[in-house]
Amino acid sequence: MSLPTYTEIGCIPPPTTVPNDVVQHWIASFAGAIARVDVTSVVALFLNDGWWRDLLSMTWDFRTFHGCNNITQFLEDRLKISQLSAIKLASTVSPKLVTPYPDLGWIQAMFTFETAIGYANAVIRLVYLPSGEWKAFTLVTSLEMLKGAEPEIDFDYPTRQDYAAARQEEEQFLNEDPTVLIVGAGQSGLGVAARLKLLGVKSLIVERNERVGDQWRKIRYASLRIHDPVWRDQLPLMSMPEPPLWPVFTPGTKLGDWFESYVKLLDLNAWTSSMIRDPKYDPAAKEWTVTVVRNDGTSRTLKTKHIVWATGLNGGYPNMPDFVGVEDFKGPILHSSQFQQPASFAGKKVAVIGSGVSGHDICRDLALTGVDVTMIQRGSTYIMSVKNAIPLQYKELFWKGSPPTEVADLLYQSFPNPITALMSVRVTEKVAELDREMLDGLARVGFRTNMGIDGSGLFRLALKRGGGSYINVGASEMIIDGQIKLKNDSLVDSFTHDGIQFVDGSVLPADAVICATGYGNMHGVIEETFGGKVRSVLKPQFWDFDEEGEIHGIWRDSGHERFYIAYGNLPNARFYSKFLALQIKAMEMGVFGSRYSLV
Incomplete structure (x- = not known):
């Protein structure tokens, strides 16, 4: 599994390419093969390593088919009964040549179609080959509305009952x-x-x-x-x-x-x-x-x-670790969901267990009000800054002047998730370059970071763990300069009357403990x-x-x-x-x- 880079494909698109003409030709070939229920001809329009993702329109499920063999089996099983028709270029988004990276590009377009039971949208990405052909790298087909379920507007003036009743x-x-x-x-x-x-x-x-x-x-x-x-x-x-x-x-x-x-x-x-x-x-x-x-x-x-x-x-429901000795601890032990304001912790030593979003935000809140706070980091954390990461990831689709939300959503979701993960590796590397000063500073004080699962940053972490990351809005700098203390050289062993004892025998004095440890099963x-x-x-x-x-x-x-x-x-x-x-x-x-x- 890989991205169709120009190096891998062996060529780049001609500068004279007219995206609309390319897409219209591909759609005509696709529609003709669909009308004939000609599976072989449909599959021939895809790269050998191509992808077809379907969201209900042909499967009543969410399915992703990778490679010609899997796409062929899918179409043999579902093409005839799905009854695709009325395939035409969408008017909402014009076809365009997209180059997310200097070594990677495709023509992106949307088209609409009907099935036996509904109306659907599709997003196609076409890649140029040395043969002069344009073939599909990815296609997503998405059910948008059921026939017979179209919303109706009642223009009759209500006369019998007031609105509140x-x-x-x-x-x-x-x-x-x-x-x-x-x-x-x-x-x-x-x-x-x-x-x-x-x-x-x-x-x-x-x-x-x-x-x-x-x-x-x-x-x-x-x-x-x-x-x-x-x-x-x-x-x-x-x-x-x-x-x-x-x-x-x-x-x-x-x-x-x-x-x-x-x-x-x-x-x-x-x-x-x-x-x-x-x-x-x-x-x-x-x-x-x-x-x-x-x-x-x-x-x-x-x-x-x-x-x-x-x-x-x-x-x-909060996930509270079952630490030994919690009943002996002199102060409050809270879950992050119970933390509201830092003022009640004034003059106290507070330990925050966890280094995800909640752990960072709570430590920052406490440190800003002068509380002596220590973050207990149990495992490495993916860190990126809101300043650099958010514009890089979302400015094309989710920013002022971007496409309508419904269109942006479909374009964003139109990559199969494994391809999104590959693209995320590149984004993560770029964000890390921009965040180098911050990441180096965290490393100097011993804070353990990672690049996400398989280097994909936030994407895979969010979909696998629902946590394990922090988008920095100020806490990282406070860790670097010592306003937020750090303890991550040993795991928690037990609680004592006056604090937390660790496996290596060290003790962290604490008057209160906040567990930023997520939620239950x-x-x-x-x-x-x-x-x-x-x-x-x-x-x-x-x-x-x-x-x-x-x-x-x-x-x-x-x-x-x-x-x-x-x-x-x-x-x-x-x-x-x-x-x-x-x-x-x-x-x-x-x-x-x-x-x-x-x-």
């Missing part, structure tokens, strides 16, 4: 039960709810916090800001204002307020201060029975066709709510890549019928929520076909 009836489901129950009002749950509403599917969000957005107001430290620019961190179907009316990097509390506003403005149905109890699935009726319990002691039993579990990668959290019967049929792994490079069990088949797991950062939740909503709508319409899944 109508919303009360709708939100409380006074006369019916929701088709979909969504557990969790984070970006994933809200995204699915909005997408379902667009498709005419009634859903109810159940949120354990008092208000929508409280996971950003109360369960995160007060200084938290999102590290991605606002153009990348939109929710679907309704965008935040752009800078200067909105910060480029959104404060966590402000994001929580936006989540709450989003629910109100889109008329999404959410019950806060609520949790689900005793969910039971009836496979014959294909229906869940669930009791929703509210903090005021009232409860209601609902019947729903689908449950979406959108409580975060690990359910939002998703399977365990699901079992607590649904029981062992549901857990026993779930996929053995969630998150990380399967052998094709697709994400295990998220936004797709979880292993249990009509139970789905929705998880991702803001851009992933925005993009993939559409596909989960389409799967649910297709089932409700009776047009959902068999999944062509990886065995």
Whole structure:
């Protein structure tokens, strides 16, 4: 597996290349072969090492096929029944020659098509060969809408009921039960709810916090800001204002307020201060029975066709290491989710266990207020600066003046994940060059860094571990100059009355300890709510890549019928929520076909 560099291909595109003409010719050949159901001719339009990624449009799953043999098998199995037609160049993005690096280039274009059940988009990247041909390096095909499910606008003027009364009836489901129950009002749950509403599917969000957005107001430290620019961190179907009316990097509390506003403005149905109890699935009726319990002691039993579990990668439950001697420690031991303000730690020695985002941000907060704080680093950490990394990674698609979000999302996701990982190696190397002074300074004081999994920086770490990195917004300089002390020469052995003892016998005095140690296991959290019967049929792994490079069990088949797991950062939740909503709508319409899944 490699990138089609000019050296590997053996030539560069001619300077006289007209991208539109090249793409039109390729699409005509592709459409003709598709119409004839001529698999051999379709595959001949790809590089031998080419890729085809499908997002529901032909597989009802997320699949990535690498190489002519795998693409051939896929098309032999699915081309005829998919009934592709109406293939034409998209009007949203003009074909263009893209050169991400001096030794790498392709023509990038979008086209649209129809299938037996829906409308779809595609992104193609064509590479020039010594023979004078242009062949596909990557193709992604993506279901956009189901036939018969197109949103309708009701222009009739309401005359019988006032808005507030109508919303009360709708939100409380006074006369019916929701088709979909969504557990969790984070970006994933809200995204699915909005997408379902667009498709005419009634859903109810159940949120354990008092208000929508409280996971950003109360369960995160007060200084938290999102590290991605606002153009990348939109929710679907309704965008935040752009800078200067909105910060480029959104404060966590402000994001929580936006989540709450989003629910109100889109008329999404959410019950806060609520949790689900005793969910039971009836496979014959294909229906869940669930009791929703509210903090005021009232409860209601609902019947729903689908449950979406959108409580975060690990359910939002803190992971607290089981250290020996914690009961003997004189001071408070908190999880990072319990840390709010540094003022309560004034005059104390604080140890922070963990060197990921939360560990760095909390140490920085404490050091800025003069607290004696020591970071305990247990393993190496990938570090990049927000100043250098963010513009380099996102300026083309997620910046002021970039393409519309829906287009940018598809272009960003149109690389198969293994290719994105290869591209990320190059980005990571470039960021490290720009960050050399900072990285050298960290090395001088003994802070251990890495370049991410296989040198891919943040990309693989985020999709495998959901952590292990820090985008520097100031803490790294404070580690270098000693404002944040560092302890990483031995692992924690136990707690004493006055501090922490390490395996090598050294002791770190501490008055308080904050564990920035992540969150618990998703399977365990699901079992607590649904029981062992549901857990026993779930996929053995969630998150990380399967052998094709697709994400295990998220936004797709979880292993249990009509139970789905929705998880991702803001851009992933925005993009993939559409596909989960389409799967649910297709089932409700009776047009959902068999999944062509990886065995």
